[in-house]
Amino acid sequence: MLARLQKIDPAAKEVGDWQKSYLSELVRKEQYNFDSKAVRQYFAYNKVRDGIFQLMSTLFDISIHPWDTTTWHDSVEAYEVRDNGKLMARFYLDMHPREGKYKHAAHFSLQNGLTGRQLPVSSLVCNFPGGDDGSGLMTHDQVETFLHEFGHLIHHFFGGEQRWTSFSGVATEWDFVEAPSQMLEEWIWDADTLKLFATNEQGETIPDELITKMNTTRYFGRGLNVKNQMFYAATSLNYYNREPDSFDLTRKMIEMQDRYSPYKYVDDTHFFASFGHLDGYSAIYYTYMWSLVIANDLFSRFEKEGMHNRKVAKDYREKVLAPGGSADAAELVKDFLGRPYNFEAFEKELDKGTR
Ligand SMILES: [Zn+2]
Numbered sequence: 001m002l003a004r005l006q007k008i009d010p011a012a013k014e015v016g017d018w019q020k021s022y023l024s025e026l027v028r029k030e031q032y033n034f035d036s037k038a039v040r041q042y043f044a045y046n047k048v049r050d051g052i053f054q055l056m057s058t059l060f061d062i063s064i065h066p067w068d069t070t071t072w073h074d075s076v077e078a079y080e081v082r083d084n085g086k087l088m089a090r091f092y093l094d095m096h097p098r099e100g101k102y103k104h105a106a107h108f109s110l111q112n113g114l115t116g117r118q119l120p121v122s123s124l125v126c127n128f129p130g131g132d133d134g135s136g137l138m139t140h141d142q143v144e145t146f147l148h149e150f151g152h153l154i155h156h157f158f159g160g161e162q163r164w165t166s167f168s169g170v171a172t173e174w175d176f177v178e179a180p181s182q183m184l185e186e187w188i189w190d191a192d193t194l195k196l197f198a199t200n201e202q203g204e205t206i207p208d209e210l211i212t213k214m215n216t217t218r219y220f221g222r223g224l225n226v227k228n229q230m231f232y233a234a235t236s237l238n239y240y241n242r243e244p245d246s247f248d249l250t251r252k253m254i255e256m257q258d259r260y261s262p263y264k265y266v267d268d269t270h271f272f273a274s275f276g277h278l279d280g281y282s283a284i285y286y287t288y289m290w291s292l293v294i295a296n297d298l299f300s301r302f303e304k305e306g307m308h309n310r311k312v313a314k315d316y317r318e319k320v321l322a323p324g325g326s327a328d329a330a331e332l333v334k335d336f337l338g339r340p341y342n343f344e345a346f347e348k349e350l351d352k353g354t355r
Contacts, residue, residue: 001027001221017263024221034217036139042198042206043138045130049093051197052150055187059313060154062088073098081157089113089157092123095146096130103127104276105145107152107181112168113160120160120169124149140214144188151181158317159324171325172332174284178291179329180321183298189215190307219352224262226289226350231261233286235272240283294333296345301337 001023005012015023028034053064067078067090075096081089092110097103105126113120126149129136138146156169170177187193191211198206234256239249253272254265272278277285298320305312319336333341 004030014264017261017266020221020224020263028217028220032213032217032220034213036141039140039206039210039214040137041200042194042210043140043143044201045095045128045136045138047197047199048138048143048146049095051193052147054196055193056150056154059308059310060158060317061310061314087119089120089122089160091121091153091157094123094125095128096136097127101125101127105149107149107156107170109156109169112165112171113157113162114165114168115161115163120157122153122156122169124153140188144185147184147188148181151184152177154184155180155321158321161322162324162326164326167324167326169324172329173325174281174287175290176287176294176329178288179294179298182288182292182295186299186302187307189218192308222350222352227260227262229289231257231259232275232277233289234260235275236278236281236285237283239272239278293343293346294329294341296349297341297343298333298336300345 001015001020002012004023004027005015005019025036028036057063061083063082063085065080065082067080069078071078071092071094073094075098076092076094078092079090080087081091094101102125105124107122107124109120109122111118111121124146126146128138128142128146130138152170159169159171162168191208194206194211200206235253238252238256249272250270253270257263257265281287298316302309302312302316316336320332323332330341
């Protein structure tokens with residue numbers, strides 16, 4: 001990335017935090033011949049949504065139908081989930097930006113499932129293109145985010161058969177909550193999944209060559225990204241493990257950035273002021289990386305036995321998602337994998353970034 005920057009500015013000595021996305025896009029385009037804009041034509045919002053519904057229905061043997069109900073905005077859609085014909089959950093999709101709306105992407109549970117008493121209800125709130133004509137084109141990143149949030153959604157409804165509300169749905173340890181969602185992201189790199197729904201306006205299916213290119217560039221910059229995530233995790237932890245009146249927020253952040261981040265601190269900037277997870281996730285931003293270790297390990301069984309293997313999906317649903325928070329996550333993972341979790345799959349993933 002520095003070499004590429006020096007073509008623009010021969011005097012450049014290092015890559016700045018604010019330059020990384022732009023440079024990364026240039027390198028991916030020039031060295032890997034991958035243009036993220038070329039992929040967008042295959043990701044019209046409505047097709048992506050229907051494709052994700054189809055993937056979930058086939059993999060987990062459920063069906064998703066429109067739910068005729070009132071919503072809080074015209075653009076919000078409502079759906080019912082049926083398991084063998086039996087109503088099991090309901091959810092809303094509030095997926096397009098509008099004035100005054102929450103700006104990120106998240107899953108919100110609205111009602112926890114309780115056996116024989118109430119069904120799980122939740123909502124995805126995202127900001128994807130689309131809206132009025134529903135034909136907005138998404139980036140691959142956004143499609144990945146959609147699937148990620150859907151991972152939380154299925155955890156909520158598959159884990160909704162509980163006696164106690166505090167064990168219902170996404171009620172596992174915070175160390176684990178991002179594992180099911182991050183594992184599901186894998187499917188959006190899978191050719192068989194993409195070919196289910198990724199067609200352009202002319203009806204042409206996404207070409208194999210483009211899918212291969214996407215997968216080749218996937219690991220570009222992985223190491224830098226992991227290091228940067230470590231910086232965020234260390235900042236979040238080190239803001240909460242001491243008395244709030246005894247340290248300087250900016251100085252502590254610079255210290256963590258020097259130690260973990262590949263990018264230098266930019267004078268007079270205060271990243272923490274817009275670090276939303278500091279509030280919602282408090283000290284435990286590290287859950288993203290830690291959950292990824294477990295997500296990679298969980299995925300190793302699908303990788304070995306087949307991403308569209310319904311027996312593995314059934315096992316996953318029953319052993320990992322259905323128990324909600326009624327058992328320790330480590331036990332659920334062990335039950336699914338047949339052994340305790342380990343770091344091997346994560347190390348293998350990191351290693352792919354070095355080639
Ligand atoms: Zn998440």
